[in-house]
Amino acid sequence: MILNVTNETDTLKAVVLGQPGGMGEDPELKDTFDSKSRESVKRGIYPSEEDVTKEMEAFEKVLKKHDVQVFRPWVIEDLNQVFSRDVGFVIDDKFIIANLIEDREEEQKAYERIIDSISEKNIIKTPDDVHVEGGDVILWNEFMFVGCYKQDDYSKYKTARTNAKAVEFLKHHFPHKWVIDMELVKDDNDPFRGILHLDCTFQPVGKDKAIIYKNGFLNERHYQILLDLFGRKNVFEVTREEMYWMNTNIFSISPEVVVSEKNFTRLNNHMRDEWGLTVEEIPYREVSKMGGLLRCSTMPLIRE
Numbered sequence: 001m002i003l004n005v006t007n008e009t010d011t012l013k014a015v016v017l018g019q020p021g022g023m024g025e026d027p028e029l030k031d032t033f034d035s036k037s038r039e040s041v042k043r044g045i046y047p048s049e050e051d052v053t054k055e056m057e058a059f060e061k062v063l064k065k066h067d068v069q070v071f072r073p074w075v076i077e078d079l080n081q082v083f084s085r086d087v088g089f090v091i092d093d094k095f096i097i098a099n100l101i102e103d104r105e106e107e108q109k110a111y112e113r114i115i116d117s118i119s120e121k122n123i124i125k126t127p128d129d130v131h132v133e134g135g136d137v138i139l140w141n142e143f144m145f146v147g148c149y150k151q152d153d154y155s156k157y158k159t160a161r162t163n164a165k166a167v168e169f170l171k172h173h174f175p176h177k178w179v180i181d182m183e184l185v186k187d188d189n190d191p192f193r194g195i196l197h198l199d200c201t202f203q204p205v206g207k208d209k210a211i212i213y214k215n216g217f218l219n220e221r222h223y224q225i226l227l228d229l230f231g232r233k234n235v236f237e238v239t240r241e242e243m244y245w246m247n248t249n250i251f252s253i254s255p256e257v258v259v260s261e262k263n264f265t266r267l268n269n270h271m272r273d274e275w276g277l278t279v280e281e282i283p284y285r286e287v288s289k290m291g292g293l294l295r296c297s298t299m300p301l302i303r304e
């Protein structure tokens with residue numbers, strides 16, 4: 001397989017979609033590792049495998065309708081495999097095997113067959129001291145945005161997934177890219193405040209548009225950089241409440257077609273009426289209760 005991903009929106013040809021099979025029983029509070037899952041367990045509203053399966057089937061159907069080839073990781077029992085995005089990610093023609101938090105390491109096994117179909121020279125392994133998950137890496141042609149956390153209390157947070165060493169690592173392997181690291185606000189307990197991955201606070205759409213949640217950035221300068229790059233008039237700013245429901249985490253099938261959650265009324269109207277996009281609306285609220293949404297549950301392999 002020849003990989004090719006240089007941005008978030010070029011026409012999608014092949015993707016891995018996560019897997020609800022084998023989710024098993026609700027996790028215990030102590031076994032959650034993001035604020036949203038934590039909250040769902042606490043409130044007794046953690047989604048069932050059956051409900052998540054229905055939502056992911058709707059997603060798969062839309063992808064197939066648009067002629068996208070869909071791969072799935074194989075099922076490992078008693079493991080949450082919904083969020084493919086973080087397990088590994090493609091930059092240009094390279095596949096980077098992520099170095100996930102320990103709680104999620106097991107997920108990687110189920111991608112062996114997919115990784116085996118990629119030429120070895122195009123696979124990049126991350127060393128132990130480089131922490132990086134795909135949700136923190138957003139490509140925009142010559143730009144690579146990397147969500148991270150560089151403060152001294154890094155190890156205190158389960159939701160800090162990408163470290164300073166990862167930024168250097170990516171710069172080293174992709175010298176032709178302009179790597180812009182952006183520090184995120186971390187909070188393991190408050191889903192109205194903490195940002196798990198960069199794609200929970202920012203995402204490019206179409207050719208030159210972006211969805212942004214301003215207060216997700218630790219440093220307001222990083223938000224300003226995005227405004228300067230995309231232009232204020234091309235940016236849709238989401239509210240704290242919309243961030244909580246993960247409005248930035250939609251998924252592009254092409255520069256003209258996006259998949260979005262059906263309750264994202266304000267965003268969906270804006271994308272349709274102001275940006276002229278086709279919005280494929282599906283139900284995905286159950287998935288959101290586990291701390292991720294549409295972008296998080298995909299791993300694009302080929303866009304052209």
Ligand SMILES: NC(=[NH2+])NCCC[C@H](N)C(=O)O
Pocket residue numbers: 033034037083085086104134135136196197199200290291292293295296
């Ligand atoms: N790219 C993303 N934002 N992924 C969301 C992953 C959510 C998952 N519960 C975790 O804590 O890792």
